[in-house]
Amino acid sequence: MGYALPQDFVAKMERLLGEEYERFMQSYDAARFYGIRVNTLKIAVESFEHISPFSLRKIPWAQEGFYVHEEARPGKHPYYHAGLYYIQEPSAMAPVELLDIQQDDRVLDLCAAPGGKSTQIAAKLAGTGLLVTNDNHPDRTKALAKNIELYGVRNAVVLNAVPEEIARTFANYFDKILIDAPCSGEGMFRKDEDMAKQWAKHSVEKCVLMQRDILRTAARLLAPGGRIVYSTCTFSPEENEAMIAEFLEQDSRFHIVPIGEDHGFAKGQGEWIRTLTDEAGKSFEETTIQAVNGTGRLWPHRLEGEGHFLAVLQHDGTLASRDESLEDTSGRKKKEVRGSKASAQDQKTKLTSDEQELVQQFMQDHLITALSGEAVRYGQHVYMSPVERERLDGLKVVRPGFFIGTLKKNRFEPAHPLATALRPEEVTRWIHLSSSDDEIIRYLRGETLTLPEDRVQRGNESVPAKGYALICVDGYSVGWGKWLDGMLKNEYPAGWRWT
Known part of the structure; x- marks a missing residue:
């Protein structure tokens, strides 16, 4: 380890861990573990194993996760630009696995940027x-939106809001909620030495205040019988077992679903909070202390990953129906709330009949699949929104749905996220490039390609070669190109290009 750990942190861990302390400290001198998670929205795990350009070793707690060597540099392969996998720290894959996502669930990722766990949720849906994926930091939502788009997610809304704002129109709405809570980051010191250097500034006390508010609001957002998974990447008992204990004692509708000790996971440490108190200064009940032993800890000296804490909180189902979440107690719809964070995406409107015709004509000419959702326009951008429009009123919306294109004067231009979400069998015209050929690198760099007409593949002889074509690497979409007379105009966005 080429840097010094904060002495207060070292002393705390020695006190907490006792005889395990030496093994824990030795983990800081061990090699880090690197992982990727296969994006099953675009490729099956078995198919990726067959074409993987680097060696893989299964991560035991993540169905789609694999260890890779650092030297593999998975971010420097065309498959990364095709969204076939997400580069993710192995322990960070565990929280979504515990959400138990089922098809048709409504899921909220409350503290989502940069979006790794959101793309994992989307794949399971x-x-x-x-x-609904959200982060309250405006700059961080840029990476969040880009990852949602790169990985071909069609059923997501991206927000930039604080939890209380979301609760105004989404109360009792979500079946599953992930809280990857802001924390003091002690579990990431080995991964990011800057976190160790900044540890004193990200005080446990400040983090506890944020975590407390987030948990309480999440309880209001959850549908009856729903599930919350609370996770941190810190070792601090105040942010982990004590936070969950306090929440349980304040809301009796929730209980802990024990995580177990498979894959090297360890139990939560109820004993560590015996002398701590809740917000009101009251000590925790013995039953609560025992209950938090059902939470889980991922220790870097016990498994191949960084430090994490996990808690699965199950609601008992005693709330009113989630369909009443837009009504007050008198049965009337709540008044529209527009605060200082109303949408930054220009005014939201329905498409005019002429605009609808432009979009429909493009779809008819280029797609052989139907897109689900309601078409809405924010400024000149067109989205297929998977949620009722009134739910988004008063919220700062980064993406109201699946970004499909932009309305220009008398034409519709397809968006890059439309391409990344499509498969060759869903379009009328496509072009295959090989991952082993320089052509794909040139395309990803934004260059114009010279391609003969017979490279433009079409499912129907009546389709002309001229026009937008879906560009694919080894059969998986990466973007748009516009073919005309042997030249492929490159439509790959400048901000996405290979560098």
């Missing part, structure tokens, strides 16, 4: 249900 397999195009069904709804994903």
